Amino acid sequence: MSAMSIAQKTLTSGSPANDPRLLFEVLKGKYEGLPEVEEMLQDPELTCHFIKPKSKKATPPPEERRGVINEHKCNARVWKEKPRSGGLGYDNIQCSSKKVDGCDGLCKKHFKLFDEGKLWLGKVTEERPKDPVHPTAGPKMWSTDEDGNEVEKERKRKTSPKKSSPKKKKEKKEKKSFSEEELLKMLADVRAKEQEAEKEQVKEEEPVKEDEPVKEDEPVKDPEPEPEPEPEPEAPVESEDEDEDEVKIIEIDGVEYQHNTEDGRMIRTDDFTEVGTWNDDTGEIDFFDEDEDE
Numbered sequence: 492m493s494a495m496s497i498a499q500k501t502l503t504s505g506s507p508a509n510d511p512r513l514l515f516e517v518l519k520g521k522y523e524g525l526p527e528v529e530e531m532l533q534d535p536e537l538t539c540h541f542i543k544p545k546s547k548k549a550t551p552p553p554e555e556r557r558g559v560i561n562e563h564k565c566n567a568r569v570w571k572e573k574p575r576s577g578g579l580g581y582d583n584i585q586c587s588s589k590k591v592d593g594c595d596g597l598c599k600k601h602f603k604l605f606d607e608g609k610l611w612l613g614k615v616t617e618e619r620p621k622d623p624v625h626p627t628a629g630p631k632m633w634s635t636d637e638d639g640n641e642v643e644k645e646r647k648r649k650t651s652p653k654k655s656s657p658k659k660k661k662e663k664k665e666k667k668s669f670s671e672e673e674l675l676k677m678l679a680d681v682r683a684k685e686q687e688a689e690k691e692q693v694k695e696e697e698p699v700k701e702d703e704p705v706k707e708d709e710p711v712k713d714p715e716p717e718p719e720p721e722p723e724p725e726a727p728v729e730s731e732d733e734d735e736d737e738v739k740i741i742e743i744d745g746v747e748y749q750h751n752t753e754d755g756r757m758i759r760t761d762d763f764t765e766v767g768t769w770n771d772d773t774g775e776i777d778f779f780d781e782d783e784d785e
Contacts, residue, residue, distance in 0.1 A: 511541045550587055558583045560615060565590055567601035568612040568619065570631065577644040579634035582619040671738045674749055678763035743776065 515528045515537075531537050553571035565586035573579050588598035596614070597605055604610045613620055623631045636642055669677070739750045740760070748766070749758040755769040757776050767778040 511538055553581055553584055556584050556587075557581055560585055563589060565598035565601055566596040566614045566616050567598070567605075567610065568615045570612060570623075570625070573634040576634055579632050579642060579644055580623075582633045582635065583615060585615045668740060669738075669749075671749070671751060674738070674758060674760075674763055678758070678765075681763055748776070 511532060512528060515531045519525050519528055519531075525531070526534075553573075556571075565588045567586040568582070569584050569586050571581050571584045573581060586598060586601060588600065590596055591599050591602065594602035595605065596616075601610060609626060611620070611626060612623055619633065623633070625631055632642070632644065634642055737751060737753045739752060741748050741750045741757075747760040749760055750756075750769055751758075755771075756765055757767050757769055758765050766780070767776045770777050
């Protein structure tokens with residue numbers, strides 16, 4: 492196996508690829524006459540083929556950076572929210588970028604904001620703004636008050652949805668049954684109103700007579716008195732001994748009728764009109780008018 496094959500296998504076998512020592516030890520055991528491993532490690536013509544990783548220093552968490560002022564870092568104050576505080580922020584966190592000469596102790600980014608008047612949190616070397624306002628997110632609050640006491644933000648209480656009250660069931664209206672005496676009285680009232688309406692209509696249709704000239708030879712006759720209107724028929728009054736059970740409600744073809752079981756009269760309940768008599772043999776109404784039968 493060639494040295495190149497050993498190098499490729501060693502560097503891809505899951506071992507640290509940037510460590511040349513492992514490769515030199517494998518080559519030393521495989522081939523005789525090679526210099527010692529430490530000597531090969533000191534040879535820049537060999538070690539130049541290995542890339543040394545840049546060490547990145549992890550930025551400490553905001554809790555560890557509170558109140559720590561580094562003279563070599565940017566003096567701008569940065570916004571870092573306090574965990575589980577509901578959006579409250581620390582007021583003494585310094586920017587982690589390096590200062591730039593000629594930038595008033597700030598990095599290039601914060602110096603540009605400072606020059607435009609947009610350094611909304613100010614510098615850690617100065618007093619904090621009383622009511623900070625983020626350029627896009629709006630007003631913010633500090634996690635401590637002016638005396639350094641911790642601030643707790645009030646949390647909104649969840650309101651439970653109102654329970655809808657059950658709808659009240661509509662009560663069914665019971666049909667009111669009338670006695671024969673009440674039905675006859677109601678029928679008489681309806682007829683009286685109809686007759687009065689007919690009289691009013693006749694008066695309106697009568698032509699107005701013009702006054703005729705009075706002849707000198709003929710004596711003037713007094714106007715004849717108008718005939719008195721006929722008295723309205725009174726509703727028959729039944730004796731109090733009548734049994735109300737003699738009247739029954741019957742529905743035929745969607746129309747309700749009052750059935751007088753004593754004499755078989757049938758009265759329509761919507762206008763209290765007597766339309767016929769009940770035929771026990773046919774089980775039907777013998778109507779007075781053929782139109783009613785239809």
